[in-house]
Amino acid sequence: MTRPSVPKPAGVAQPQVVTLRIDGRDVSARSDETILSVARQNRIDIPTLCYLDGLSGWGACRLCLVDIKGTPKLLPACVTLVREGMEVTTDSPRLQKYRRMVLELLFSERNHVCSVCVSNGKCELQAMAQRLGMTHVSLPYRYPRLEFDSSNDLFRMDHNRCILCTRCVRVCDEIEGAHTWDCRGRGIETRIISDLNEPWGESSTCTRCGKCVNVCPTGALSQKGTAVAEMTKRVTFLPYLTLMRNSDEP
Amino acid sequence: MTPEELQKVAIIEQESQEQYDHRIHVCMAAGCLSNRADLVKQQLEKQIAANGLERRCTVKGVGCMGLCAAGPLVSIQPKGIMYQEVKPTDAPDIIQTLDKAPIERLRCDTAMPFFKEQKKVVLENCGLIDPERVEEYIAVGGYQGLLKALTEMQPAEVIEEVTRSGLRGRGGAGFPTGLKWSTVAKAQHPDGRKFVICNADEGDPGAFMDRSVLESDPHRILEGMAIAAYAVGATQGYLYVRAEYPLAVKRLKQAIRQAERLALLGNNIFGTPFSFNVDIRLGAGAFVCGEETALIASIEGKRGQPRPRPPFPAESGLWGCPTLINNVETFANIPPILRNGGEWFAQIGTEKSKGTKVFALAGRVKNTGLIEVPMGIPLRRIIFDIGGGIPDGRKFKAVQTGGPSGGCLPERFLDMPVDYESLMQAGSIMGSGGMIVMDDTSCMVDVARYFMEFCMSESCGKCVPCRVGTAQMHDLLVKIIEKRATDSDVRLLNELCDMVQSTSLCGLGQTAPNPVLSTLRYFPEEYEALVQAGREREAAGSNGSAMHVAPQLKPNSTQPQAHVDSEVTP
């Protein structure tokens, strides 16, 4: 399916141990690990939104961009593999500015009105804004008029809160194997869809497992019966599930 | 096919050409075709038959002769006479005067700078051979480069030759071709597969070089791809062509069939162990598929969304295998490099930019069309000598290169040499070769908005900066054009440019701000004038001078602050 995983570089037979520097600290890692995972193992936290442990890397939200010495472009830590001798900077005034702007862009793109959102107080986007010190949105809000799909008897989809991180698409494809979700259109017109752009409740492929709802970082996907600030997500299932699957493999 | 057989085909074809006293070439490329060159050809054929001249004259459809503005073009060989704006009704005259003096009223001066200043490498066969016949390509030395590579050279030697030529990727960024090839040659994959892809998804609005090459000389691309495949160790190639170019697709399909029939593609080419096949894949209208990883996703049957690099396609590309991607013009340069040697190629151009570059010259310039010039030629010579200057007595204002990823350069850069580094330094890029000339009727802020709208609707929507950033920048530009903007909007625009450039996932987003940045840099007065007009109108706002308000504006939009709210309830 559309597994957007990091393609393994050709010819890499056995992972080797490499040493690198992250924020001035010497660390060692396996050559098949990403910068993000090595940083987190060493308690250096890089902000992420589209990344979720247990799903393939997507590299789209650009919050985890890091500066690598000798590389002209900023690279996403979630999908960039470590290399011997790499010198990584995960935090700088410039990176902070860009990260805040990413959040501002996300807040301006759709209608993120926290005070009336089911995920208020439990939202990763909101938490990230607080953590990165995004105090206001200097860009004009776009206020698109988007649909709300409550045709499913257990869950709802509110496109107004969607940030197109595609966690739902990936968990549905990679973990549940249903591939009910995907994106339609492109650019600013991109929307999450189920099947042939049909109401979720009429989907012939959805298993109603609820994984997408639990991995959604915002209030876009929620359980019915939850009111403002009542939607709590449980993503803890994912690492276990992934671990169990991988252990089956030779 | 053996080398001797290739020679034989060439000789037979040359002899059959030479038996005619007059060979009439009619341009059948898209430009002239849309001016009904097909009818002209038909009439010429009829006239020849009517006059019983079949044994002395032949008419053939050829590829682009370059001067699209004066189409349909007809040239008479070997005399070398060229006629322009030929109508079907001119056919009798042309046939009658074949042995006499040429018709002055139709004559196109081939000594004019448009033709004299050009240097043809990539386009050497365009307008001379019939693109629908492989024999004609062979007769002018076609497939000799492949023959030489396969029978006289090791793959490493081929790469060395390309490296020596100094050829850089003609898709826009100018990555050294030899280096790319050697990376792919070195890369290994467990199942041993490698691919060669020709990027013919020419999406840059205002560019038609690749189209002309594909339509005029398709075998050249196949030969270039085959040489590349031999050099890097690939056996399968893909030609990713825009579906919007039906004629190019048709001719490529035909060319592939012909080459397969003559065993110039397929198994054991020229009796060597080398095998290579080419398949066509149709693009479907997505500019972003010009980006390598998006193009690969598209060939794999997916949404054309790029993925972060590294790993680069050279290591892990199509189906995870090492993949070489070059664009049409790059491949078109390969056969002559192999035939004449890398050193010959390296003599053309500047120190860092070797060879020639094909440009699609268009916009407010007299001679629009397809041109090929040596690298390092000053812009002025392209626009004023080859292009013939600005029509209608207007004044030159800017030249845009590189399309949505490039920039607009003002008059003071006219004497700058055209090479990768100079253009980059000036805030534009070489790009794939679109060159649009603008005169003083063009508003540069509107040009910036035009390109931003392009990027916005071509953004794949994957990464946040490009998806939302281009939309925000577009809205800000509209606000400026509608005279509703303040200084802080311009500041915001600048900040967004920097952010989108630095944080976008692929080349589309990273270069999307270029048209804005270059116009902000070279034409700040145009932005300033619009912002100033907004200030004045705001000051005069209380007068209620509705006359000045553009019809698309909402009543309260004269006050920028209020505008934000006005969007809440559309």
Added chain:
Amino acid sequence: MSLVAVKPSPPSNDKRWKIVDATMRRHGHEPRALIETLHTVQETFGYLDDQALRYVALSLRTPLSKVYGVATFYHFFTLKPQGEHACVVCMGTACYIKGAPQLLEAIGQKYGIKPGQTTADNRLSLLTARCVGSCGLAPAVVFDGEVVGRLDKSDTLARIEKLICAKPAEVQHDT
């Protein structure tokens, strides 16, 4: 594990599905053949409807949402039937500089349609193209597949009239 693959049957008895089947067969019914197959469907039927998308998805064993995602990502594909005649205005840079927006406006005014729309009587669809590659002849318009360059407003409108008047009944003249 292999289930006995049940070959889905075409949505209708229309013989044209055989052309679509042939494309899929040529690519071994692999999911990678999706875009090639959609090209064939559009070439054969003129557009992609739900029924066709569903059949392609089943035949290529590709998720429905993915098929829909691909069909809407590429602007060459259309999910709506087009009018009897199509007028495609090139909006490439050269055409834009040389007045393509004015042509578009003139057509829009006369026929009351915006780019992407079809007239109520289904006679004319107005479309825009990113670039048709005829920049040397800007501004260019494609009338039912025929590229015509160096147009002005009156030429364009006259050509459209000729195009749609090939059929008898006349639309209300002028606005």
